[in-house]
Amino acid sequence: xxxxxxxxxxxxxxxxxxxxxxxxxxxxxxxxxxxxxxxxxxxxxxxxxxxxxxxxxxxxxx
Ligand code: SF4
Numbered sequence: 267x268x269x270x271x272x273x274x275x276x277x278x279x280x281x282x283x284x285x286x287x288x289x290x291x292x293x294x295x296x297x298x299x300x301x302x303x304x305x306x307x308x309x310x311x312x313x314x315x316x317x318x319x320x321x322x323x324x325x326x327x328x
Pocket of ligand 1: 272276279317319321323
C-alpha cells in the first residue's frame, strides 16, 4: 500500500496536493494533513508528491 507522509517543516500550505487527492490530503492550519491514508489507491498520490512545489511529500510503499 502506498503511504504518503507530509514534512510539516517543509510544507507551505499551497493546497496543490489536496486538489490532486482531496480524499487523502486536507489543509488544516496551513499545513497538509494526511486524512485518508487508505484512499491513496483512489487517486495518484505520487502525482501529489510530484506536484508539491517544495517536495514536502514522500510516498513510500508500506
Ligand atoms: S503540495 Fe506540498 S506544500 Fe502544498 S499543501 Fe501539499 S504538502 Fe504542502
